[in-house]
Amino acid sequence: DAMVIQNPRYQVTQFGKPVTLSCSQTLNHNVMYWYQQKSSQAPKLLFHYYDKDFNNEADTPDNFQSRRPNTSFCFLDIRSPGLGDAAMYLCATSRDSLAGQETQYFGPGTRLLVL
Template sequence: DAMVIQNPRYQVTQFGKPVTLSCSQTLNHNVMYWYQQKSSQAPKLLFHYYDKDFNNEADTPDNFQSRRPNTSFCFLDIRSPGLGDAAMYLCATRGLAGPPYDEQFFGPGTRLTVL
């Protein structure tokens, strides 16, 4: 089945130690999103790729970076994780064949713990 895959599902890192979260998709979608969801809160968009074009949200901290080496893969890099970065990180995709308001397909998320 076509899907959005996130690895790992659970990630533990130490304060200040760089960490990379991975997202891959078999949907061949052009747009990929990264959301941060803190406990009992709504998902918050960090940035998205429109093909290779990177679009950062204005309030996304510089500590968060992203790479998209090809259509299928997208990475979220946290350069120096702080305790406040502990959250669920959700990857989502959207195709361009449909309108901009078309459905986003979400992966299962990676839960990040910072010790």
């Protein structure tokens, strides 16, 4: 029944130690998004894939990278996590992103803690 799955649900890493978060979907949607959400703030879009085309937000730090090896999976790599990167990371999917007119389905999120 699960549609957008994120693993792990909780991730603890050390300052500067690379970490990878994963997202998978059973909806066969062609668009996948990664958001960062800090406490009491709105989700902030980091980047998205339209099929294999990668779209980075202008203010997304270089420390954040993403990979999408196939339609179902997408990964978020944080190369050198800082204390300020502690947040909830949300993955979302949609069928098509024309003018933002498609519903985005969110996964449960991965809460990242940086020590």
